[in-house]
Amino acid sequence: MPYDPHAIEARFQQRWRESRLFATSEKPGSPKFYCLEMFMYPSGKIHMGHVRNYAIGDVVARFHRMRGENVLHPMGFDAFGLPAENAAIKGQSHPKVWTDSNIATMKQQLDRLGLMYDWGREVHTCEPDYYRWNQWFFLKMLERGLAYKAKRTVNWCPGCATVLANEQVENGACWRCQSAVTLKEMEQWFLRITGYAQELLNDLDSLTEWPPEVVAMQRNWIGRSEGAYVEFAVEGAPHRIRVFTTRLDTIYGATYVVLAPEHPLVDAITAPDRRAEVDAFRTKMRAQSTHDRSTSKEKLGVFTGARAVNPFSGERVPIYIANFVLMDYGTGAIMSVPAHDQRDFEFAKAYGLPVRVVVQPGGLDEAALAQASTEDGLLVDSGPYTGLPNREAMAKMGADAKVRGFGEPTVTFRIKDWGISRQRYWGTPIPVVYCDACGTVPVPESQLPVELPYDAPLTGKGESPLARLPSFVQVPCPKCGAPGRRETDTMDTFVDSSWYFFRYCSAREESAAFDRGAAEYWTPVDFYIGGIEHATMHLIYCRFFTMALRDMGLIPFGEPVRRLMCQGMVIKDGAKMSKSLGNTVDPDAMIARYGADAVRLNILFLAPPWDQLDWKESGAEGAARFLNRVYALVEDNAAEVSGETAAPGSGEALALRRRTHQTVKRVTGELDQRLKINTAIAGLMELVNAQQAFLATYGRTPEERFALKESLEALVRLLSPFAPHAADALWELLGRDGFLADGPWPSYDPLIAREQTVTLPVQVNGKLRDQITVPADAPDETVLATAMASGVVQAHLAGKIPVKKFVVKGRIVNLVVKE
């Protein structure tokens, strides 16, 4: 019977389901392995990127399970979010209906791939039994001061009609819809991720099994910067302007001060005759998108008419507002030292402000300065600090500022608090009530969940749909009972995904977000796979959440993920697969054509997991061909090898055994350490080639029959993580019972795997000239003698005696002669 992937796949998927093969539970005392792939957004249908991500995860999960570890391998749905709401606005269907139907479709597609998921732990973040715990965490954070409400200038996406967190803005555009993001002043809920900035940074060093590029991206994102705060008094006014600088040593060279246009002191200090110009500038800036503001590098600003007093020198300098100073970094105000900062230099040149060198590296000519100098040197014109090396002066000046009460050394971070308010419907309601008498009142835990009402007017116009539902808004104050108003914004969906991996540990738990014992058994996640696009979004949020949960006493550690792998993109014809380009490949069609095992094998074989992968249909054909060959090979020889018992073997039989044991070693190593799944599969192909070659000289001696049996059995087991249906079917053909997922993983005998003879290249002066075959354990002298005995080698030596001889055991011989 020829290999029929569809019949086999349907049959085994059913048998796995019926025997509840993939259900997992805690087994105290046995080693666990938590294998996780980033859960799915239920967008409609799965694409090749999903197939790749989940196929990789499945190989790892199955491998560890076969090795006898207790593997947790769950899947769920990141089910809140804008697309569902947008679909509803287009009149398609209710977000819940849309989401549920997409989940049903995608689950079916996943099952068709034969993925080893424990669906008993499935989570849907849009269900109250999940999001109530978002609300619960929010309340806990509120208690601990980790959640707070503030009026801030925030990123507004006109396309999505909602606020975005900093992490969700890419080059001034919305990460989801690419609209240009604008700034808007709004009251927002924030999570104090900055409170963990230092720890998030420190811990990066311990994430040795994360891709270094992700670690680097997070380090950049956190953006630690050491410097100092210094206060400049405003001349003739009671105000003080606090600036942040990393170059306190240059303060005697400060020739002006700049505030961000949105700085709260601008109004108060602006001179009457400058007001019109200042207001006009501020209006212009406000209208600009963040993107426009940062892409145009032109320095623009206006003088406020006020002057600031340099606390060190007492000098009076003009105060400007300018486009290059940002309200949300540092203090929103800077001292400008044009001689030693390029931006300050450009602004000074444009506005005719003085440039004064205060750090002299030697030979710097103030009058001829064409750009700012950032070199170290000795301070000049710097009062009592004149003559000091600038680095030394910086420390001294920081300490002095502190003593004198107008500044102090400090550290700032680029990372901002995480704004989680979203003016949309399809998300977790923020569990807060506003009361005229009591102010902002948290909803008591006993009243959770605050359920998302089913019907809400969805307009996509940028105000919270919930605000237009009196039945939702109007609620008695939980504290005093007087009429109150509910918060009508919902949470960023990245809150949902920040802790879902804990929920999987006890997904049906009703009395807590997760069962502590279960979480302590399973977490942290041992192996996590997902796209690198989450490097500074989900992957930083979930680290923050884990630290916060630890500080709440819910778990005993702060880092959620031991080993992280970012799978590469799947592209076709040199471009990312996307609907708009029309170059998508439908996984269902591929499965219908070649079978799930061939699709899995192909996508795994084409490139290392982390590399970009160029999808080629011809590869799927190759994979199907390989499975066909294996099937025929096993089927033809199943009867032949049944019942054979161990025989040591010699000659060809031993050679096959060696190949078998070498392959087990190689594939095990790849899956355990390097995860070069593509070369693991190549190893299996080589083994099949060797088996077929062996059959050409097969003489049916008992030892040959045993070697073949051993080899075929190992092959089928090794194949199981990659092509699980085919492998189980082959196992059955071999007359064996049970499912391969239950293991064991084959072991190898190093003595059998060891080569007895080796073929060594012989070089003369570094050029390959001949090959010799010697026993693997031959001493160097023997190897050398054999090499020298070669006629080809002798010819190249041309009668000369080698001046140097290199013998690298098992590798190479190189003979060096003088020309």
Add this chain to the structure above:
RNA sequence: GCCGGAGUGGCGGAGCUGGUAGACGCUGGGGACUUAAAAUCCCCUGGCCGCAAGGCCGCGUGGGUUCGAGUCCCACCUCCGGCACCA
């Protein structure tokens, strides 16, 4: 601009801590089987010279270290990704 990563046949990719460059697969060519085709199987498939044996050249470019470099060092080019007026 700064920080990462990568440049190897017609293609995807192998090549572990420096040691036979091109494993494995795809494509292409030739052959077997077949009335024929598909499927399958066998052989060849980096370039150049040569009847052959064999030789020379080849891992983005140019240098260097080394008995020996795809791998290490220096400079440069190209591509991809991230951050980007961060004070």
